[in-house]
Amino acid sequence: MPQTTATPNRGYGRWTPFWFLAPSVAMLFLIGIYPLLFALVTSFRRYNLTRPREGFPFVGFDNYAAVLTDSTFWSSLLLTAKFYVTVLPIQIVLGMGIALLLHKPGLGLLKSLARVTLVVPLATTYAVVGLIGRLVFNRDFGVANQALDLLGIGAFDWLGSPAGAFAAIVILDVWQWTPFCALIFLAGLSMVPGEIEEAARLETSSKLALLRYVQLPYLMPGLTAVMILRSADVLKLFDMVFVMTRGGPGSATDLVSIYIQRVGFRIFDLGTASAQAILLLILTIVISRLYIRVLYREVN
Amino acid sequence: MRLSSGKVAHALGLAAVIAFSLFPFYWMVAASFKTQTDLLASPPLWLFTPTLQNYQDIFADSKVIGAVGNSLIVATSTTLLAVLLGAPAAFALARYEFRGKGDLWFWFISNRMISPIVLALPVYMLALQMRILDTHLVLVLIYLTFTLPIVVWICTDQFKSIPPELEQAARLDGASQFTIFRKIYLPLGAPGIAVSAIFSFIFSWNELLYALVLTRRTVQTAPVVATSFMSGYELPWGKIMATGTVIVLPVTIFALIVSRHMVRGLTMGATK
DSSP, X not given: OXXXXXXXXXXXXXXXXXXXXXXXXXXXXXXXXXXXXXXHHHTTBOOBTTOGGGOOOBOTTHHHHHHHTOHHHHHHHHHHHHHHHHHHHHHHHHHHHHXXXXXXXXXXXXXXXXXXXXXXXXXXXXXXXXXXXXHHTOTTTOHHHHHHHHTTOXXXXXXXXXXXXXXXXXXXXXXXXXXXXXXXHHHHHTTSOHHHHHHHHHHOOOHHHIIIIIIHHHHHHHHXXXXXXXXXXXXXXXXXXXXXXXXXXXXXXXXXXXXXXXXXXXXXXXXXXXXXHHHHHHHHHHHHHHHHHHHSTTTO | OOOOHHHHHHHHHXXXXXXXXXHHHHHXXXXXXXXXXXXXXXXXXXXXXXXXHHHHHHHTOHHHHHHHHHHHHHHHHHHHXXXXXXXXXXXXXXXXOOTTHHHHHHHHXXXXXXXXXXXXXXXXXHHHHHTOTTSHHHHHHHHHHHHHHHHHHHHHHHHHTSXXXXXXXXXXXXXXXXXXXXXXXXXXTHHHHHHHHHHHHHHXXXXXXXXXXXXXXXXXXXXXXXXXXXXXXXXXXXXXXXXXXXXXXXXXXXXXXXXXXXXXXXXXXXXX
């Protein structure tokens, strides 16, 4: 068996880490960096696949100028932001409620069952969630309208009206990602040292005081994680919305990923779409730097 | 044991959580056993005579079978490749000190944040030029952008928990670093490797955008085919829901197996 020329103090050669890392770094460079560089170059070109005769000439910052003055692009970003500030508070409040229910002493078996079922929404194929949405929110035979009917509210054209379609994607996103918040908060709650929580429970009967002064400090890291990760996920959100509404009716659910996909793969204006993608990438990099700064501080 | 009102409220709350989590899934599975007439009943039926017709239809449909096969090939290949490439990298990150380690680590992790549409555009153009559109290869490769980071993250964490004394003993016996990796870290880290493999399978299996953009006819994956039923005049709801069930069921089972690690997998371990 060949032996590495090991330096005595560390037990491995200088290049040993390199050999273990090289394959995955090379691969991630090939699939994760090279295409981004290609997109960057394309974003400075006129690159329309429906007009190949014109070639793909460099046009400087024309695409960026077009994107930054394109009101549809801005409104899709704004809609994405609106979607984020709509779903996030609902998910945090519901998630917190569920986490507290799961943390409360007693009813062990029912609690374990509830905890396990929370995984189901998280694992459900996002595209299939969209398919389920098409059935559930159908105007004529959907179960959502049946529920409204029981409450004495008349039938509602969910997917056919702008407000209804937006509400439908909000409801499904809340269904799919509330468990994520709940599980993160539950992990935070279980970090509270048992004796401190016991003592606080003896001290006060107010659940709110317990939450505010004893449990909240342990929930803060999870809350930050949820806020940052959900923002990245909302910028990524595509599958469920594409399947359910294709961004419509009109532009009621035209989130940024849906819009860029349409510019790139329906209009085939890849130059403009690349410029949009690069801008989205910059936004994502800012968010992920923030994420790393705030949450992995202790690692480095 | 007496039932207090607090306990009843707690139980009702938990029951509501279970109903909330399972309802859409239940509704899909129930719909997959309904006839088209029952599916179009208004208001929708909660009680009905179940039929297996929809499943017979999709299992006789070569398009659905082929798509499930494609999903299986792509998800399995990308998972194997991610473990093959990611486990050694995780070993290096867990055991060695070297310059730029922190940056490298963050680069791996930040791939999780990138929106698929950002990569889908250039990869489509490159694949078009290289004539590898509509092949398993292009999907397997592009899926590595999210499967590789997850394997690296979970395995690094797992390898760090292996006591270094074991390694020192082996080193005194003259074992090379590669032998130490293969004989000590791979077997002892097997649980973490398995969890990371399950996650990368789930994420690849569930993916739609890349599959939609990078495939045409031959390698359409299951979510793409399920979505493609959504056009035409009268939608075959039973068939759509049966296909949905076939897609969701295997990953749900996998997810239940790794349910304890779900949060770690989705946050890349930001919260312990």
